[in-house]
Amino acid sequence: QVQLVESGGGLVQTGGSLRLSCAASVRAFSTYTMGWFRQAPGKEREFVAAISGGAGRTYYADSVKGRFTISRDNAKNTVYLQIASLEPEDTAVYYCAAVQLRLTTNGRDYNYWGQGTQVTVSS
Numbered sequence: 001q002v003q004l005v006e007s008g009g010g011l012v013q014t015g016g017s018l019r020l021s022c023a024a025s026v027r028a029f030s031t032y033t034m035g036w037f038r039q040a041p042g043k044e045r046e047f048v049a050a051i052s053g054g055a056g057r058t059y060y061a062d063s064v065k066g067r068f069t070i071s072r073d074n075a076k077n078t079v080y081l082q083i084a085s086l087e088p089e090d091t092a093v094y095y096c097a098a099v100q101l102r103l104t105t106n107g108r109d110y111n112y113w114g115q116g117t118q119v120t121v122s123s
Contacts, residue, residue, distance in 0.1 A: 009117030022096030
């Protein structure tokens, strides 16, 4: 059973930054593609960023390129999302997800999900 636990969310002002963490209780963590998704009130869940297992290739949604950075520490079974230059439009619940597949941006491909962490950006 894979468990994912996010942390690091909070209330920040426009232009601020946060680092979200996702701790995974899973064997062979390094073989999993890890993704971050978010869901704002009244909107559908959307892809934010992903990092593959192995070589650690990354991919970002256009809306966050240059502001968000995904990384992983396989020794700690943890994936991070560094968020900079936050905007009110970034307000959402951020979810961590995992799958033992090649890098994918499709939420339907991910088998395991965390409970989410709230990020609120005030203007």
